[in-house]
Each structure stands twice: as C-alpha cells, then as structure tokens.
Amino acid sequence: MAVGxxxxxxxxxxxxxxxxxxxxxIAGAVELGDGDILVxxxxxxxxxxxxIVEAADREAAITAETVRVVATRAYDGGVxxxxxxxxxxxxxxxxxxxxxxxxxxxxxxxVDPDGSARALATGIRxxxxxAVGVILSDTLGRPxxxxxxxxxxxxxxxxxxxxxxxxxxxxxxxxxxxMPCVADEIAGAAELVKGKSSGVPVAxxxxxxxxxxxLDLPGARSIIRPAERxxxxxxxxxxxxxxxxxxxxxxxxxxxxASE
Numbered sequence: 001m002a003v004g005x006x007x008x009x010x011x012x013x014x015x016x017x018x019x020x021x022x023x024x025x026i027a028g029a030v031e032l033g034d035g036d037i038l039v040x041x042x043x044x045x046x047x048x049x050x051x052i053v054e055a056a057d058r059e060a061a062i063t064a065e066t067v068r069v070v071a072t073r074a075y076d077g078g079v080x081x082x083x084x085x086x087x088x089x090x091x092x093x094x095x096x097x098x099x100x101x102x103x104x105x106x107x108x109x110x111v112d113p114d115g116s117a118r119a120l121a122t123g124i125r126x127x128x129x130x131a132v133g134v135i136l137s138d139t140l141g142r143p144x145x146x147x148x149x150x151x152x153x154x155x156x157x158x159x160x161x162x163x164x165x166x167x168x169x170x171x172x173x174x175x176x177x178x179m180p181c182v183a184d185e186i187a188g189a190a191e192l193v194k195g196k197s198s199g200v201p202v203a204x205x206x207x208x209x210x211x212x213x214x215l216d217l218p219g220a221r222s223i224i225r226p227a228e229r230x231x232x233x234x235x236x237x238x239x240x241x242x243x244x245x246x247x248x249x250x251x252x253x254x255x256x257x258a259s260e
C-alpha cells in the first residue's frame with residue numbers, strides 16, 4: 001500500500017492588512033476537506049493583528065519582547081541576541097523580523113500564536129464545514145546546525161506530537177522515548193512550497209488527516225521544553241562566564257581574607 005501526502009502552496013492571496021479576516025481570505029482561495037492541514041506563515045497573522053512597529057525601534061522591540069537572554073555574539077555592525085521571547089520561543093532577535101514586512105517596519109510575532117491558530121481554525125471550519133487543522137509557522141535556526149527551517153509556533157486542531165512510546169519499531173524493539181514532533185515536521189515540509197520570496201504565505205497539506213482532531217488539543221506551546229528539563233539554558237560563553245564568576249566569588253569568600 002502506498003503511503004504519502006501532498007503539499008500545495010495557495011496562490012492568489014492579497015497583501016494582508018491590519019484587521020483582515022484571514023479565515024475568509026483563505027477559505028475563499030482554496031477548496032478544503034476534512035483532514036486538511038493549513039500551514040500559515042505567522043507574518044500574515046501578525047499583519048492582520050497589527051503586530052507592526054517602526055524599523056527604527058527594532059532593537060527596543062527586541063528588548064521589549066525578551067524575557068531571558070540566552071546568548072549574545074558581537075559582529076561587525078551590531079550584536080546578535082539569542083533570547084527567549086514572551087511566547088516562550090528561543091531564537092534570534094525574539095522573532096522580530098523585517099522580511100516580508102511593509103517598508104520601514106518590522107513585524108512582531110503574534111501575542112498568542114496558539115490562540116491565533118485556534119481562532120483561524122474555528123473561522124475556517126465554520127466557513128467551509130471541513131474539519132481542518134491549522135499550524136502557524138516561523139523560521140528559526142538550530143543549535144549546532146547551519147541554516148534555518150520552519151517550525152510550528154502555533155497550532156489548533158492538530159496533534160503536535162505522535163507519541164510512539166510503548167510501541168515497537170519495525171524489528172520489534174520497544175520504543176521508549178520516541179515522540180516525533182509532527183507539527184514541526186509539517187511546518188518544515190510546507191516551507192518547501194511557500195518559500196521566503198515566492199509570496200505564498202499559506203500551504204495546504206493533504207493526506208495527514210490522522211493528525212487532525214478537536215480544537216482543544218494542546219497547541220504548539222506544549223512543544224517547548226520545560227526549564228527543568230532544558231540542558232542548554234544559556235550559551236556556552238555565558239555558561240563559562242557564569243561558572244567562572246560563581247567560582248571566583250566562592251574562592252574569595254573562603255580565602256584568607258574572608259573574615260576581615
């Protein structure tokens with residue numbers, strides 16, 4: 001039996017403006033059926049929600065969107081900041097991005113990507129009568145690997161994981177920790193037809209209806225690893241400096257002049 005799925009970019013969508021009804025725009029641009037998954041570039045959601053600031057305020061916007069600095073690296077002309085943003089996502093510049101933004105502006109990520117995905121899925125299901133899932137995607141780099149890929153930052157009506165723990169592989173060996181993040185895999189596959197410069201911000205994925213479910217499924221926020229299980233809370237240089245500082249403070253406290 002053949003196993004497969006298809007990914008199709010949705011062309012013809014207009015330039016999204018603040019206040020636009022994305023559900024209506026998407027539903028009017030493509031015929032949808034039960035089990036289809038829409039992968040929507042988060043930038044058009046940000047545009048419709050008015051998450052736009054002047055480009056001159058980009059650094060201030062990054063600071064405002066940051067809840068924790070993970071690592072910083074200086075380069076000719078500036079500093080790259082890897083941070084955790086308000087949405088819990090760790091990436092460069094808190095997701096503040098000038099690409100595909102109106103001239104002279106930068107875009108912030110949606111305030112609540114899962115909530116935005118849920119509202120979009122609710123609207124499209126109501127308009128089409130089709131049980132579809134929605135994934136909001138954005139582009140991130142990866143530790144230890146060059147290049148970028150799209151990931152799911154918001155999701156609704158989609159199982160973001162396929163939990164294979166307790167099952168067996170093809171040779172019968174038990175799978176103890178295997179839990180593919182299918183939302184990220186789908187987002188990455190959809191980017192192959194959307195691209196960064198093609199003007200195609202939405203793709204429809206067909207043939208993966210087994211991952212579509214009710215709108216109250218856990219969203220993409222559940223993908224973020226809890227702090228207590230994060231082995232890489234800070235960058236290498238930051239960890240070294242923190243350890244050196246703590247070691248220095250301890251040695252000073254225990255030194256011969258500690259009681260003076």
